[in-house]
Amino acid sequence: MMVPVAIIGAGPAGIAAAIQLKRSGIEFLLLEKDKIGGLLNEANLVENFPGIPGGLPGKTLSGRLQRQLRTAGINTEKEQVLHLGYQDGCFIIQTEKQHIAAGKVILACGTLPLPPGPPLDTLQPQGRLFNSVLPLQKSRSKTIAIIGGGDAAFDYALNLARKNKVYILFRSEKPVCLPILFNRCSQHPNIRIHVNSRLTHASVNAGAKAIILKTLNPLSGEKNELACHLILTAIGRVPALHFLDPVLHGAITEFQLQKKIFLTGDVGNGRFRQAAIAAADGLRAAMEIHAGVNL
Numbered sequence: 001m002m003v004p005v006a007i008i009g010a011g012p013a014g015i016a017a018a019i020q021l022k023r024s025g026i027e028f029l030l031l032e033k034d035k036i037g038g039l040l041n042e043a044n045l046v047e048n049f050p051g052i053p054g055g056l057p058g059k060t061l062s063g064r065l066q067r068q069l070r071t072a073g074i075n076t077e078k079e080q081v082l083h084l085g086y087q088d089g090c091f092i093i094q095t096e097k098q099h100i101a102a103g104k105v106i107l108a109c110g111t112l113p114l115p116p117g118p119p120l121d122t123l124q125p126q127g128r129l130f131n132s133v134l135p136l137q138k139s140r141s142k143t144i145a146i147i148g149g150g151d152a153a154f155d156y157a158l159n160l161a162r163k164n165k166v167y168i169l170f171r172s173e174k175p176v177c178l179p180i181l182f183n184r185c186s187q188h189p190n191i192r193i194h195v196n197s198r199l200t201h202a203s204v205n206a207g208a209k210a211i212i213l214k215t216l217n218p219l220s221g222e223k224n225e226l227a228c229h230l231i232l233t234a235i236g237r238v239p240a241l242h243f244l245d246p247v248l249h250g251a252i253t254e255f256q257l258q259k260k261i262f263l264t265g266d267v268g269n270g271r272f273r274q275a276a277i278a279a280a281d282g283l284r285a286a287m288e289i290h291a292g293v294n295l
Contacts, residue, residue, distance in 0.1 A: 003029045005289060006093055006102035008084070010076050011038025012275045013265030014108035015065050016282035018074050024290040029100060031093075033080035036069070037062025038110050039266070040275060042133045042152075044159040049276050061275070081109070085245035086255075106262045106285050111237035111273070119202040120147070123231065128204065128211055130232045139164055139230065145213060147199070148234030149175035154185050156232055161190040167226060169197040169215065197224065202231070239267045259292055 005021060007014045010032035021028045035041050043058025052061070069076065079095040084105065086092070093100040113131035115121070123129040130136060133156045136144065142164045146153050149170030154177040157166045168175075168185065173195055175182055185191045194215065200223075201214035210227040217224070241249065248255075255261040262285035265278030 001029075001098060002090075002101045003027055004102070005029070005104045005106065006091065006100060007031065007106045007108055008081050008093070009038065009108035009110055009265070009267075010036045010069075011040065011108060011110055011265060011278060012065065013267075013278040013282035013285075014038075014106065015069060016279040017106050017108060017262075017264065017286045018282075019068065019072050020283050020286035021289065022072050022074055024286065024293075026286075026290060026293065029102070030074060030076045031079050031081060031095065032076050033078070035062070036066045036076055039273075040065070042156070042159075043275075044155045046275055048274065081243050083245060084243050084248060086248050086251075091260075104260050104262070104289055106264055106282065106289075107241070107267050108264045108278070108282055109240045110266045112240045112242070113233065114236040114238060116147070116233045116235065119199060120231065120233065123202055123204070123211065128230055130230065131234075133159055133232060136160060136230060136232060142230055143167070143210075143228040144230045144232060145169060145211070145226070145228040146232045146234060148236075149177060150234060150236075151177045151181060153177065153234035154181035156234060157185050157191050158188065160232075161185075161188050164190065166191045167194060167228060168192070169194045169199065169213075171196065171198045171218065173219070194224070194226075196220070237266075237273075241267065259288055262288070 005028040007017050007030045010030055018030045040058040040062040045055045046058050046061050047055035079097055081095055083094040091102045091105045140163045144160050144164050145167045146157050147169055153168055157168050160166050196217040196219055197215040198218055200216050203212055205212055213226050215224045264281035264285050266273040
């Protein structure tokens with residue numbers, strides 16, 4: 001199968017690119033391995049997307065983007081990309097179902113969570129440790145510990161605290177989240193924030209009903225212990241470029257300069273991961289492709 005443009009990822013960046021390419025009359029294929037909307041589905045509230053006074057839950061905004069795709073007559077292929085290489089002047093995409101050749105590629109594939117290290121890594125096989133809030137959204141009357149001090153950790157806490165008790169633990173004295181998120185969590189009756197809390201121990205007790213976490217305050221040396229049912233990590237993310245052929249990965253900057261590969265949204269924006277920025281990236285990529293066709 002050969003297409004002029006392949007879009008990998010159907011979050012805000014991929015969706016915006018697809019809609020603009022459709023408007024421009026350029027044929028493309030939109031691939032998404034999981035849920036349309038990407039990390040929007042995990043967001044408690046999106047407040048800085050233009051045109052939405054008061055904000056919207058991420059899941060609701062994601063639903064609107066899905067409807068926009070349907071209204072535009074755009075189909076999304078639910079396929080996971082296993083490998084992306086370059087051969088004989090075109091990009092070769094291998095999915096679980098097929099091989100696709102593309103003249104240009106828009107990478108809108110987002111990021112992957114960093115894996116936890118000791119002592120949390122021992123809990124992974126026991127089904128108590130998560131790096132996404134989605135599997136926990138139906139949790140009720142649980143005690144959930146969230147590890148991390150960034151926006152994601154505090155946003156997750158607000159999401160889960162509606163029906164659960166939530167602890168937020170991070171190593172430093174101050175979080176790195178937005179003040180508005182910190183204030184909301186500080187005032188929430190179901191959320192407790194633990195600063196200067198470095199994890200030293202994590203184990204499931206004999207009854208297998210609770211996880212025992214032990215922490216150390218690196219400044220005072222004070223030790224603390226708390227119990228929870230589930231743990232959610234929010235300790236950072238990395239670009240989801242694991243499927244790129246090593247040769248292609250090494251030449252990606254050159255392909256970007258040639259306007260053959262476009263890194264859009266979270267995959268190329270480092271810490272500046274926002275839905276509005278991602279959508280703008282996707283729109284620009286599609287416009288640059290259209291401009292190149294008309295040169």
